[in-house]
Amino acid sequence: MTSQIPTPYFVIDEPVLQRYYNMLTDSLTQNWPNYLVGYSFKTNSLPWLVSFVKRNGAYAEVVSEDEYLLARYLGFTESEIIYNGPYKSQKSFCGVLLAGGYVNLDSRQELCWLTELVNSFPDKTIKVGIRANFNLEKMCPGETTMGETSGRFGFCYETGRFAEAVEAIRALPNVQIAGLHLHSSSKSRSVNVFCAIAKMACRLQEEFGFSLEYVDLGGGYCGGMEGRPEYPDYFPAVANILRGCFSPEQTKLIVEPGISLISKCTTFVTSVFDTRDIKGSRYLMTDGSRFNIDPTMIKNSHLFHIEYNPDYTQNRPLLESQIVSGFTCMEVDRLFTYKEHPELVPGDRIIYENVGGYTMSLNPLFIQYFPAVYVQNKDEMKMVRRKWTPEDYVQGSILHDTLTS
Numbered sequence: 001m002t003s004q005i006p007t008p009y010f011v012i013d014e015p016v017l018q019r020y021y022n023m024l025t026d027s028l029t030q031n032w033p034n035y036l037v038g039y040s041f042k043t044n045s046l047p048w049l050v051s052f053v054k055r056n057g058a059y060a061e062v063v064s065e066d067e068y069l070l071a072r073y074l075g076f077t078e079s080e081i082i083y084n085g086p087y088k089s090q091k092s093f094c095g096v097l098l099a100g101g102y103v104n105l106d107s108r109q110e111l112c113w114l115t116e117l118v119n120s121f122p123d124k125t126i127k128v129g130i131r132a133n134f135n136l137e138k139m140c141p142g143e144t145t146m147g148e149t150s151g152r153f154g155f156c157y158e159t160g161r162f163a164e165a166v167e168a169i170r171a172l173p174n175v176q177i178a179g180l181h182l183h184s185s186s187k188s189r190s191v192n193v194f195c196a197i198a199k200m201a202c203r204l205q206e207e208f209g210f211s212l213e214y215v216d217l218g219g220g221y222c223g224g225m226e227g228r229p230e231y232p233d234y235f236p237a238v239a240n241i242l243r244g245c246f247s248p249e250q251t252k253l254i255v256e257p258g259i260s261l262i263s264k265c266t267t268f269v270t271s272v273f274d275t276r277d278i279k280g281s282r283y284l285m286t287d288g289s290r291f292n293i294d295p296t297m298i299k300n301s302h303l304f305h306i307e308y309n310p311d312y313t314q315n316r317p318l319l320e321s322q323i324v325s326g327f328t329c330m331e332v333d334r335l336f337t338y339k340e341h342p343e344l345v346p347g348d349r350i351i352y353e354n355v356g357g358y359t360m361s362l363n364p365l366f367i368q369y370f371p372a373v374y375v376q377n378k379d380e381m382k383m384v385r386r387k388w389t390p391e392d393y394v395q396g397s398i399l400h401d402t403l404t405s
Helices: 014-031 047-055 066-072 090-099 109-121 162-172 191-208 229-241 390-394 401-403
Strands: 011-012 035-040 060-064 082-087 101-105 125-134 177-182 214-216 250-253 266-278 279-284 306-307 316-327 334-343 348-353 372-377 378-383
Touching: 011 014, 014 035, 014 047, 014 229, 014 250, 014 372, 047 378, 060 066, 060 214, 066 082, 066 090, 066 125, 082 090, 090 109, 090 125, 101 109, 101 177, 101 214, 109 125, 109 162, 125 162, 162 191, 177 372, 191 229, 191 250, 229 250
Parallel strands: 011 372, 035 060, 035 250, 060 082, 082 101, 101 125, 125 177, 177 214, 214 250, 279 316
Antiparallel strands: 011 266, 266 279, 266 348, 306 348, 316 334, 372 378
């Protein structure tokens, strides 16, 4: 019985996760059979989850040396790594390239590393990808995260930096530009955005005459949100555009799902442990925090449902408002106001839905250590990460007494 598990804790519904993974791969198979799934480690790198996607055939999409090392520790070979972002180390950068993995160049520094690598291995053919920074806002007005300023990653097409990078790479012996990486953040996560990204891939192909082995659309898809696109909405539209310049027989399509894969199947279970009436307002103190499910403090609403304490048998009056708060000492730790609903009391549970992405991976060690994580498969609940203890917190640390003794 889940009611007997101490809160707070996360729950991953494995059948739902599998259903979404199958939806992803089925849609890709139907529209672009030559594909590769690179699971976004930054979204949620829970080891159980990473092992799940690996077992289902995904590669590791990583954006730092720490994520690279985690991928290697969890069994990914260097050839099964997609290496993005500006925070690579030179050693891991070279290791993945030499092993035939996927490295998408992001900076002029990485061009220097590539030059050094070529000089060290003059007889080896090295294949690289390059990240294109382009004005998605012009193509999709009002839908992007950064607006007209564009992002800060990759080589900017509009300023000529992309063309300069292409020229520099082509000047190196035995180096092939094998891929384009075009991830761009958007607010809307619409099909229109991904169609624009696909059009940009075609535009770059036509302008620079690449012989590409892959086009990487990145991530940022919707998933599990009512009235929003799902995988079967994205890939027919994208494939229709890409086929104007590429063919599945020659060019692989890489996608990097994160939130769209893990959010719907994940819930966070919390309990009310106290109620307080202060200046006419009813506050509910819960053992979950906004920092657990909205660590970046950008959400203005949450999906949730209530499980009432079965041991509480008194009448529950209808209250005008109840302010649901977290356990921390921060006044901003307020999750939502529960309006015109029956009174909540200690022992009632508030279960937050769609909380798999950018939650566990961003949870701070603030006042409460990492909560437990369970995987549910039908009626079976299995703990895949226990709640952190003080012993976990101090591991790897040196105490003052140790230094002075």
